[in-house]
Amino acid sequence: xxxxxxxxxxxxxxxxxxxxxxxxxxxxxxxxxxxxxxxxxxxxxxxxxxxxxxxxxxxxxxxxxxxxxxxxxxxxxxxxxxxxxxxxxxxxxxxxxxxxxxxxxxxxxxxxxxxxxxxxxxxxxxxxxxxxxxxxxxxxxxxxxxxxxxxxxxxxxxxxxxxxxxxxxxxxxxxxxxxxxxxxxxxxx
Numbered sequence: 001x002x003x004x005x006x007x008x009x010x011x012x013x014x015x016x017x018x019x020x021x022x023x024x025x026x027x028x029x030x031x032x033x034x035x036x037x038x039x040x041x042x043x044x045x046x047x048x049x050x051x052x053x054x055x056x057x058x059x060x061x062x063x064x065x066x067x068x069x070x071x072x073x074x075x076x077x078x079x080x081x082x083x084x085x086x087x088x089x090x091x092x093x094x095x096x097x098x099x100x101x102x103x104x105x106x107x108x109x110x111x112x113x114x115x116x117x118x119x120x121x122x123x124x125x126x127x128x129x130x131x132x133x134x135x136x137x138x139x140x141x142x143x144x145x146x147x148x149x150x151x152x153x154x155x156x157x158x159x160x161x162x163x164x165x166x167x168x169x170x171x172x173x174x175x176x177x178x179x180x181x182x183x184x185x186x187x188x189x
Contacts, residue, residue: 002108003029004079005167007159008089009052012045019045021065021096022054025156026075027164034075035157036068053153069102076105084136084163086112113139113167120173136162143169 005027012019020040027033037054039062044054083089090110097104117124117134124133124142136159140147145165148158 001029002079003082003111004076005029005082005160005164006076006089006093007083007156007163008092009054009154009156010044010048010092011040011042012048013088015091015095018042019048019092020099021092022052022059023156024072024093025158025160027157027160028079029164033157033161035155036063036072038063038065038068040065051154065096066100066102069097069100073097073103073105076107079105079107080109080111081107082111082113082163082167084113084139084159084166086110086114111167113163113170116167116170116174120170136166139166139170145169 007025008021009023010019010021020042022038022040022044024036024038025034037059039059041064043056044052049055081090094104113136114134117139121134121142137147139145140162143166145162147162
């Protein structure tokens with residue numbers, strides 16, 4: 001498996017309303033990193049702007065998705081994409097390639113860390129009392145992963161790094177939950 005951890009920042013949450021990706025962050029499992037910040041050619045809605053803090057003026061004049069689509073495809077080709085709330089990021093990603101009339105990357109699989117966390121940490125739900133317990137922020141706090149400046153604003157590359165670190169904890173917990181107890185005892189001795 002060739003994992004690449006991805007995160008997007010968008011102009012809004014609904015593709016049907018014409019919202020676009022403004023940032024794509026990618027962290028390769030081998031350590032390489034990429035950040036594409038693009039001009040979405042539209043305003044962000046207030047909710048999205050509150051998350052990423054990137055104004056239309058800051059983005060105007062940057063490359064458009066069409067200008068970087070081939071680079072992105074080449075970077076992601078053949079990878080297993082790992083994302084938190086993967087359906088959101090993957091659908092936005094595929095929609096951008098479609099809008100640009102470009103072939104999307106040939107990905108070998110998708111892993112959603114939000115879904116994985118629900119399976120690996122089911123007891124967290126009982127403690128949540130209706131909170132978004134399986135958010136990337138809460139999982140980072142649970143595992144003690146450094147969230148950097150995420151409280152002030154989100155950045156797709158920073159979020160992809162946080163995602164990578166959370167995934168490593170989830171992967172370890174998945175192994176522990178599925179391992180034979182006798183194997184664990186032997187590993188500890």
